[in-house]
Amino acid sequence: MIQPVILCGGSGTRxxxxxxxxxxxxxxxxxxxxxxxxxxxxxxxxxDATDAIFVCNEEHRFLTAEQIRSNxxxxxxxxLEPIAKNTAPAIALAALHGVAQGVDPILLVLPADxxxxxxxxxxxxxxxxxxQAEKGALLxxxxxxxxxxxxxxxxxxxxKANDDEIYQVEAFVEKPDISTAEKYLKSGNYLWNSGIFxxxxxxxxxxxxxxxxxxxxACNKAMAGCKNDLDFIRVDQQAFxxxxxxxxxxxxxxxxxxxxxxxxxxxWSDIGSWQALWEINDKDIDGNSLKGxxxxxxxxxxxxxxxxxxxxxxxxxxxxxxxxxxxxLVTSTDQAQEIKNLVGxxxxxxxxxxxxxxxxxxxxxKYDRMDAGDRxxxxxxxVNPGAKLSVQMHHHRAEHWVVVSGSAKVRIGEKIILLTENxxxxxxxxxxxxxxxxxxxxLNIIEVQTGAYLEEDDIxxxxxxxxxxxxxx
Numbered sequence: 001m002i003q004p005v006i007l008c009g010g011s012g013t014r015x016x017x018x019x020x021x022x023x024x025x026x027x028x029x030x031x032x033x034x035x036x037x038x039x040x041x042x043x044x045x046x047x048d049a050t051d052a053i054f055v056c057n058e059e060h061r062f063l064t065a066e067q068i069r070s071n072x073x074x075x076x077x078x079x080l081e082p083i084a085k086n087t088a089p090a091i092a093l094a095a096l097h098g099v100a101q102g103v104d105p106i107l108l109v110l111p112a113d114x115x116x117x118x119x120x121x122x123x124x125x126x127x128x129x130x131x132q133a134e135k136g137a138l139l140x141x142x143x144x145x146x147x148x149x150x151x152x153x154x155x156x157x158x159x160k161a162n163d164d165e166i167y168q169v170e171a172f173v174e175k176p177d178i179s180t181a182e183k184y185l186k187s188g189n190y191l192w193n194s195g196i197f198x199x200x201x202x203x204x205x206x207x208x209x210x211x212x213x214x215x216x217x218a219c220n221k222a223m224a225g226c227k228n229d230l231d232f233i234r235v236d237q238q239a240f241x242x243x244x245x246x247x248x249x250x251x252x253x254x255x256x257x258x259x260x261x262x263x264x265x266x267x268w269s270d271i272g273s274w275q276a277l278w279e280i281n282d283k284d285i286d287g288n289s290l291k292g293x294x295x296x297x298x299x300x301x302x303x304x305x306x307x308x309x310x311x312x313x314x315x316x317x318x319x320x321x322x323x324x325x326x327x328x329l330v331t332s333t334d335q336a337q338e339i340k341n342l343v344g345x346x347x348x349x350x351x352x353x354x355x356x357x358x359x360x361x362x363x364x365x366k367y368d369r370m371d372a373g374d375r376x377x378x379x380x381x382x383v384n385p386g387a388k389l390s391v392q393m394h395h396h397r398a399e400h401w402v403v404v405s406g407s408a409k410v411r412i413g414e415k416i417i418l419l420t421e422n423x424x425x426x427x428x429x430x431x432x433x434x435x436x437x438x439x440x441x442x443l444n445i446i447e448v449q450t451g452a453y454l455e456e457d458d459i460x461x462x463x464x465x466x467x468x469x470x471x472x473x
Contacts, residue, residue: 002049002130003076003105003201005094006040008056008064008112009084013343014273014336017327018305021355026113027063030271031280034071037064037112041073046123049108051076053097055090058082058234062363062466065231075231082237087195088251089243092208092219093235095201100223106133107204109197109248115280117267125264128164129198132260138199138207140169140253142191142261143268148181151272151337153193153249155261169259172249191261194268197248204252212251218243229467274320275336278303292323301333325358325368363466364389365442377454381435383408383443388436390464397451397458399427401435406443409436432462 008026012019019025026037034042041052051074056064058080068075079093091109098105108126116122129139142155153175158168172193176184184190208216218239225236253259269280281289281303288296292306294313302319304311311323320336322329331339347354359368364387371378383389383406391411401410401424408419411434412427418438419425427433429451437443461468 001105002044002047002108002126002198003098004044004049004052005091005098005107005109006037006052006054006112007087007090007109008037008054008060009081009090010111010113012113013340015271015277016339016343017324017329017353018307018322020353020357022059023063023357023361024060024113025271027060027067030277031115035067036115036271037067038071038073040110040112040114041068041071043116043119043122044108044110046119047108047126050105053094054078055081055094057084061232063361066361066363077233078231079233079235081240082235083241085240085243085245087248088208088212088246089215089219089240091197091204091248092215093223095204096219096223097233098201099205104200104202106130107197107199107201111195111270113270114194114196115267115269115271117280118265121264121266125165125262125266126198128166129260129262132161132166133198133200136200136203136258137260138203138253138256138258139166139197139260139262141194141196141198141264143194144263144265145185145190145192148178148185149192150175150178150181151276152270154184154190155193157189157191157261157263161260165263167261167263169253169261172254191263192268193249194264195270197253203258207252207256207258211255212244212246215244215246215251273336273339274303274322274331275333278320278333303333327353363387363468365437367447372454375450375452375454377449379447379449380404381443381445381447383435383437383445385437385440385442388465389434390459390466390468391432391434391462393430393432393460393462394451394458395430395460396453397449398429399433400448400450401425401427402446402448404444404446406437406441407439408443408445409438410434411436434463 010024011021012025015025027035029035053076054064061080077097132139154173156171158170160167221239222235227234269276271277278289283289287301289303293310294304294306297314299313299316302316304313304321306323308325313321318333320331320333359366365382365384368380370380403419403421403423410417410419410425413431
């Protein structure tokens with residue numbers, strides 16, 4: 001039986017402004033009706049597989065858990081990385097967790113942020129690889145290239161291992177320039193590196209001990225000090241911080257003598273740019289991919305997405321226009337891979353739009369920062385049924401709450417009151433308070449904050465059912 005390991009890391013900076021540091025692309029509905037993470041989970045149905053192990057950044061733990069829960073999925077553990085250390089350590093944590101259960105599972109390592117349209121071909125390739133993994137091979141999956149792509153790494157195939165389109169790995173090749181990519185395509189001997197892997201957990205740990213014992217030692221210490229927290233497995237932060245950051249390609253796959261590649265003919269994309277999203281999306285007769293309240297005229301081969309308002313585009317070819325509630329991106333498709341430079345500049349300016357959307361998700365629900373000015377801020381807050389914000393206080397602001405829909409259980413000091421639609425409450429500066437939804441439908445309130453300092457870090461928590469630290473958002 002296969003043990004899927006779904007890696008939920010990554011910041012998706014090349015898909016800004018839709019993808020943000022606090023809400024990266026794997027949690028977004030970029031293609032289809034489900035998020036990329038949910039599609040990844042669903043793709044494993046039909047395989048002889050157990051519930052997946054998830055590895056995610058600590059900051060994204062509630063997003064990950066909610067997206068698993070909301071679609072009725074289950075998990076075999078959500079391992080939290082306190083610091084991003086690339087794929088080799090992340091997989092080591094999952095492998096150690098797997099063998100700690102008393103078995104040596106066959107791990108199927110999957111990035112959460114890929115699109116695979118031909119799921120039958122995908123599952124067939126996975127099933128073909130199992131016998132080689134049982135024999136001790138470390139397998140990766142290579143995509144048959146459809147064009148000379150410069151955004152992907154490549155795998156050069158060696159001798160054929162059997163009749164199931166499995167080959168020895170001759171070499172891993174870095175992202176090429178366009179002329180080299182064209183040669184790779186013509187040769188027929190190169191595959192795109194998908195970042196999908198399969199091997200026994202114990203075999204991976206053996207190879208890690210052989211080639212990168214420093215990573216294994218650090219991960220062993222991190223897992224030895226792990227603690228369970230709600231749905232999550234918290235590794236020892238200090239031990240994991242000492243772990244080197246390295247990809248599985250560099251740490252293991254380029255060094256091991258047991259590397260094999262499975263040739264996968266499937267419509268695959270890691271959606272690493274807006275151009276890549278345009279390529280896999282449905283298009284109109286002019287080659288435009290349109291989503292949201294969009295109007296185009298005399299426009300061709302463009303991607304236009306509107307989140308919150310009408311977006312009109314005229315006289316544009318090969319353009320990318322992405323509108324969100326707090327930012328708009330306009331670029332050409334041939335510059336789509338360079339957005340990371342723009343994001344880097346915005347980050348150096350400490351722009352909040354790099355990390356957060358205007359609508360921000362929390363373990364209890366979400367809030368929309370609707371308006372702000374000198375000494376005031378207005379939010380629309382949605383609290384899920386049965387959820388509760390922490391018992392807290394603020395040093396620099398007072399708050400006014402007006403219930404729009406649902407029921408609110410409000411604590412102000414030692415007093416507890418119930419509010420329904422059109423009723424309100426006032427929380428003075430420095431007063432202990434909490435907000436809870438005791439009902440069966442979402443609670444929506446309008447919150448007006450007033451004061452000298454209105455940032456999210458002005459909070460003192462006295463009690464929190466989600467285990468957040470005092471300064472954690």
